[in-house]
Amino acid sequence: MTPSVPARPAPPAPPQGRRSAVTAADTEGTSEGVPLRPRTPPLAEPSAWHTLRLTVNGEPVTAQVESRLLLSDFLRDRLRLTGTHVGCEHGVCGACTVLLDGEPVRTCLTLAVQCEGADVRTVESLAPGDGPLTTVQRAFHECHGMQCGFCTPGFVMTATALTERPERPDEPQVADALSGHLCRCTGYRNIRRAVCQALDERFGK
Numbered sequence: 001m002t003p004s005v006p007a008r009p010a011p012p013a014p015p016q017g018r019r020s021a022v023t024a025a026d027t028e029g030t031s032e033g034v035p036l037r038p039r040t041p042p043l044a045e046p047s048a049w050h051t052l053r054l055t056v057n058g059e060p061v062t063a064q065v066e067s068r069l070l071l072s073d074f075l076r077d078r079l080r081l082t083g084t085h086v087g088c089e090h091g092v093c094g095a096c097t098v099l100l101d102g103e104p105v106r107t108c109l110t111l112a113v114q115c116e117g118a119d120v121r122t123v124e125s126l127a128p129g130d131g132p133l134t135t136v137q138r139a140f141h142e143c144h145g146m147q148c149g150f151c152t153p154g155f156v157m158t159a160t161a162l163t164e165r166p167e168r169p170d171e172p173q174v175a176d177a178l179s180g181h182l183c184r185c186t187g188y189r190n191i192r193r194a195v196c197q198a199l200d201e202r203f204g205k
């Protein structure tokens with residue numbers, strides 16, 4: 001279930017030193033007041049803010065967002081949907097992949113404002129709560145298609161899009177889709193097996 005969207009961050013206070021932009025939320029979960037990651041202060045210009053309306057995991061979401069806000073940061077920091085992982089942050093690893101109107105996209109290369117009116121699905125949409133695993137998730141589990149799991153949400157969302165095509169993708173199309181994802185652990189063989197198993201189950205052998 002998509003959590004409620006935190007209100008628009010307050011405009012920045014006048015600079016009072018190097019740490020003035022660090023808010024309580026930034027240091028949450030730390031013991032020494034050290035931010036988990038560096039944050040830039042919110043933009044003060046009203047024209048930099050937009051009202052974004054979209055659907056995330058089947059639920060309508062309305063939020064005030066800066067024009068520069070990445071979809072990955074919107075999902076993870078504003079909606080707390082941290083199943084979308086961020087690795088390279090420049091479109092290479094595929095870990096941040098979600099489905100935008102049914103198509104895999106890299107959220108580290110997508111601005112939140114580009115998703116106005118769109119339907120976004122993250123890995124959290126697949127097996128909510130204690131519900132049964134989807135065909136793709138079960139195939140990854142049964143084929144041991146993961147080790148550390150960092151890359152897995154991206155692979156699973158791309159594989160989900162493959163199973164939702166009207167016709168079974170051929171081998172080159174599967175290879176092309178998976179080539180946009182990097183995994184440092186598995187050697188890819190079991191990931192390929194998992195995707196093939198899911199496609200067999202969806203379309204028949």
Ligand code: FES
Nearest residue numbers: 087088089094108
């Ligand atoms: S974090 Fe987006 S492609 Fe690597």
Ligand code: FES
Nearest residue numbers: 147148183184185
């Ligand atoms: S399972 Fe570790 S990076 Fe893929």
